[in-house]
């Protein structure tokens with residue numbers, strides 16, 4: 001008989017149709033964000049699940065769902081997974097990298113441009129009917145071309161942003177990462193490796209593209225903001241929690257840095273109330289990979305992972321290696 005899967009949130013209908021060719025599919029037509037207990041209830045009897053990042057997969061959930069074999073996240077980030085608990089429980093986790101790289105790098109640049117050039121702040125002013133005369137310093141922002149771009153987290157998306165900056169905007173690109181890129185990749189990105197301190201002190205624009213992990217919690221807090229230039233901008237397209245949002249709101253208010261652009265927040269979809277009251281921050285609702293084509297491709301990659309794993313094949317983009325004995329128990333169910 002056919003395997004059963006759950007699609008935990010609404011996704012592209014083409015991807016749902018594809019999954020229906022392979023599995024007995026349960027959808028979440030109302031697109032409800034389920035509580036852990038609701039998710040566990042929905043997962044009873046399911047062999048696999050397609051998640052979007054809003055579902056927490058941890059030891060308690062896995063214990064409550066003994067038949068579950070694979071969890072396919074429709075996101076490159078998988079901080080909603082307890083990967084160690086999943087491996088121990090014999091459950092395969094997968095993510096959706098690569099297909100979103102260029103689209104997300106595009107958005108990183110969009111947010112950088114909007115922030116440096118005060119696009120949304122000036123639009124609010126215009127819409128509010130405050131534009132009565134032009135003046136020479138009206139919404140005068142920071143230069144983008146030829147400036148120094150500092151990228152923290154130099155994975156595929158970081159490299160995409162570096163290339164856009166170096167090749168398209170003639171920027172001087174510096175980066176910091178857990179490990180250095182190969183000389184060939186550094187040359188391709190025209191990027192120079194520096195310490196985090198040097199990056200914070202010298203960059204005109206700091207872009208965060210690193211995964212959320214315990215060690216990356218508050219990579220940018222009050223101390224780091226104090227190292228940055230008062231004319232600098234900070235862009236976070238990585239994850240909430242990498243920036244201390246309260247400290248950032250404070251720094252923006254105090255003029256310690258010029259502006260920030262944020263696509264991700266601590267405690268999404270809540271936004272720190274202080275950030276909502278400062279004018280020099282551009283706020284977007286976690287949309288960096290949101291183009292029709294890319295969201296479809298991410299869904300399709302998650303779906304392909306479910307088809308592969310539940311068909312007994314190797315996952316395309318695994319994030320863990322399930323314990324063999326625990327895996328066998330789940331596959332016997």
Ligand code: GLV
Pocket residue numbers: 074075076077078100289
């Ligand atoms: C989005 O944030 C993703 O991780 O794909």
Ligand code: GLV
Pocket residue numbers: 076097098101154155156157158209
């Ligand atoms: C992270 O995995 C990235 O692609 O930047």
